[in-house]
Amino acid sequence: MQFFPAALQNLADQFARLPGIGGKTAQRLAFHVLSLPQEEAEEFAEAILEAKRSVHTCPQCQNLTDREVCPICGDDTRDHSLICVVAEPRDVIAMERAREFRGVYHVLHGVISPLNHVTQDDIKIKELLARVARGGVREVIMATNPDTEGEATAMYISRLLRPLEVKVTRLAYGVPVGSQLEYADEVTLSRALEGRQEI
Numbered sequence: 001m002q003f004f005p006a007a008l009q010n011l012a013d014q015f016a017r018l019p020g021i022g023g024k025t026a027q028r029l030a031f032h033v034l035s036l037p038q039e040e041a042e043e044f045a046e047a048i049l050e051a052k053r054s055v056h057t058c059p060q061c062q063n064l065t066d067r068e069v070c071p072i073c074g075d076d077t078r079d080h081s082l083i084c085v086v087a088e089p090r091d092v093i094a095m096e097r098a099r100e101f102r103g104v105y106h107v108l109h110g111v112i113s114p115l116n117h118v119t120q121d122d123i124k125i126k127e128l129l130a131r132v133a134r135g136g137v138r139e140v141i142m143a144t145n146p147d148t149e150g151e152a153t154a155m156y157i158s159r160l161l162r163p164l165e166v167k168v169t170r171l172a173y174g175v176p177v178g179s180q181l182e183y184a185d186e187v188t189l190s191r192a193l194e195g196r197q198e199i
Contacts, residue, residue: 058073080104082137086144089109106140129161
């Protein structure tokens with residue numbers, strides 16, 4: 001027995017396809033969209049279509065942009081010899097919030113994950129290698145997440161970059177600011193000790 005009109009069920013099904021959205025949340029979102037005034041619903045739909053039409057990857061760093069090149073790659077005040085490699089466009093936003101990094105980025109659009117059928121050919125590694133091979137890069141910072149897939153991806157890329165004679169570094173990580181040592185796991189404490197600095 002069908003409880004909802006087919007169009008409403010289809011809308012909920014489309015929301016449920018989004019990452020992190022379960023069935024009940026999808027239904028809530030679908031009901032919310034239906035409750036919007038016609039004009040707001042049309043604006044919402046147009047925002048999705050406009051983003052699909054105008055947003056593309058930057059030919060240099062693979063970040064998302066609506067320009068010929070993204071604002072970071074187009075900024076002459078940034079250090080273009082220093083590339084920070086991140087897994088997703090949202091990681092660029094996180095790095096930029098820190099206001100410490102003045103280099104440029106390369107976005108992989110994923111990490112190597114055999115369990116999820118993501119291979120090195122599915123992410124933007126070839127583009128990074130071509131960029132470094134063109135010259136002018138002194139250091140590549142691997143800033144993928146410190147999980148199994150992120151570590152494997154960082155190690156794989158560092159091996160590919162070795163023949164290009166560029167310095168490859170990894171973001172330091174360890175005990176988060178504001179946390180307590182008793183709650184840190186062994187791997188985190190080990191990495192914190194390895195990355196310790198003189199004060």
